[in-house]
Amino acid sequence: MKKTILKFLSVFIAGLSILSSLQVQADEGKPVVIRIGFPGTGTGNRPIVGGSPLSTAHLKGWVEEEFKKDGIKIEWNHFKFAGPGINEAFANKLLDFSYEGDLAMIIGKAGGLNTKVLAGGGVRIPVAIAVPNDSPIKTLADLKGKRFAVQKGTAIQLAEVRALAKAGLEDKDVRAVNILGANATDALQTKDMDAVISIPYSFYPLRDRGVAKIIYDSQKSGDTDIAIAGGFIGDDAFIKKYPDITKRLLKVFVKAAQYSSDEANRNELFKLWGQDGTGFQYYREVYNGATLAERQTPLLDEYWFGRFKDGIADAKKYKLIRKDFDVNGWVDKSYLEAALKELSLENNWTAYSYDGKPIKH
């Protein structure tokens, strides 16, 4: 019996070796495909998400344009499970690059994902808390003991614990329920949830229909410490294997960041991003009072480092990660700096200090 099993397994392993070698051969030289991820999907599960330089590059087709001559296919993946889905894909070698919000990035790295942060792009993103229109909840403190929907494992969760802390509350003081974004706003409409936290424009349609009201908006409250930060990350193995491809991709990313930061493109940009179902008017509203450049900046400046250092500390404090790590070792600025130099955009964006104020030179 033992001989039979051994013989059988040896045939199986030989078959696997052949398959593995075929895979490696297909991957030599340049990649056949570059797989890029987005957190979330657009309305109706459409594969469009606006709001970042990567969104602009995607919708303009600039990445495909860059790699067309090489015959490299570009595969865009919009993950319904947002950050956790992206982490799952990175862990299983199904993704090469992605934009991701802070907490999911942090949990992924703390859990051992071999990623590198290559650029910013998508910071100071406000969050809001909405309740049914006739709810007695008026302040953050009123959330105590209430059913509070939050998409856990995403940047929203970190914003949630920080917002609750503003009112002297902790996660355990509310009945936090883990629900995906669209389902959460539906639950608000049916009053199955007492409150929901998300990006402000998620609530605008409900607000305009008189179904919900926004009781907290981090931007209007001036709570910059609650705003979400994000970044453009890549699989370290891919970056090391294809440094030239990575460099070219970053150049496209920076070009998209420049377009997305130019106030002359404000209306065009919101129309472009609005294809995700959010709509032009809601992008315009959520950017009301903010410059494009301060949110679309690709710079990894002191402000970005501060947000992530605080993010790691908070994630540890709120027991969202078990062990912390050094942000500096996670970031590789070289590709971004090369792209900025090549495009002569070194001084296109204002660098900000830890407290979010411009650094004066």
Next chain:
Amino acid sequence: MKQKIIYGLVSSIFIAANAITPVFADETTDLLVKQVQELQKTVGDLKQELNSVKSQTPKSTESVSKEVADNGEKNATVEDVNGIKADLENFKYQYNREREYNTAQTARPLNISGFVQLRGQVDSQNNGNNLTPQSVNNNNRKSSFNNGSAALQFSGNLFKDYEDGKNLTYLLRVAANPSTPAGVNPTGNNSTINLQFASLSYNFKPTLNPEDSRLAVTVGQQLVPFGLDSAATDELKPTILGAQLAAQTPNIDIGALVKGEVKVNYDYGYSYRAPELVYYAGIFNGAGLNNTDNNGDKNYFGRLVYTVPADYNSWLRQLSFGVSGLKGKSSLAEPSGAFTNGRQDRLGFDVYYNHDPFGITYEYVKSWDERFLGTTLATKRDVQGEDHVLTAYYNIGQQFLFNQSALGTPSVATGRFDDWWPKSWQVFARYDHYDPDVNDDTKSFAAGSRLYGQNISTLGVNVFFAQTTKFQLNYNHYDRKLPGANSDDQLLAQFQYSF
């Protein structure tokens, strides 16, 4: 706006009135006339302005502001709005009519699903995969197209608890048995449609939060989760044919089952949910599918599964150890024709390690049965059987990854415009050693009172070329232990689609 104009008008009159200071009659008439003319002109201008505003007011109330890209430069007219209203009414009428006439409606939320297997096989032996010696091989049948299983399933919520997710759910499945090519000269249709699952489940603990442990009770006809292979549904099995231990273990039975969890580990970074301990306790007839109890004893079932606590990115992810036990009685026909109860006990151990892209499972089952054997049923023995099943597989592609995504496990985890699905491959090997009668003292038994098993070695590949459709190719080598029986090499191919 109106208030401002009226205020301006009154102010102007007041100013103009002041301008007409009392004059003495002896002052020149010309000056007076000039002042009156100026006053008339001012009043005239103001009247004109007021009329202009009045003429604009009805227009602004009739128009609807249209927030478009150019920020209010275009206004919708009353006709535009009426057109949209008419369209909406037409749509509502059409929707209601089509819903009434063309949409199947149910009393409660209903999910209809099912699967079908289309199979073909080639054997090295005539009447392949036939455990009896091939003494008669007249028809030389070595190949056949067959139907595999086919099932239609209905499931849904009977009560949805929005507060805590303590839902009451139902499951109903009817399935057709495969037509079997066994036998020397099979004729006729031996396939039947049976009620396979008919159960009701209630979650006693909240299910909304993935980090909370759950407790559910299921009553009715259901799958008894003894070990790995028996508990897996056809949709998830890598092999076309199930492991032989199905002959030993309970598969579907009627009774009640409690399933609970202790200490759930939930990795939010990956939406990975893994209860550290899962326990099952059940009581069943022990008579199998669609049977009333045929004896005075019930079968008692228990299972414990321990999953190593680990983060998603750990190499220990999805490593589980399980033990299963069943204590029961079967109804035995005595040589006299009377019936008596016989022992029917099972003990199993299994290891499950599924770390995409590869996985390995091992399962061992030991059985104790009291049986009357032999051609005259003269020998009553305590028969002990055992089965070892070892399965290893390797996946290329995303099929299993997406299927295992947590948070409600929708089958498509990414947004796409089209019916996108990544092609996935799975290669696997299985070794299945089954001996229904481990006592090898064959000489002491009368003819026909010794049970013989077989070892089946399987190499296979599964190709997932659509979301719920796969092509399976299995090579099986049957090493039969029955004296005189020939070993068989078999090639099985199957399309399995589900909906």
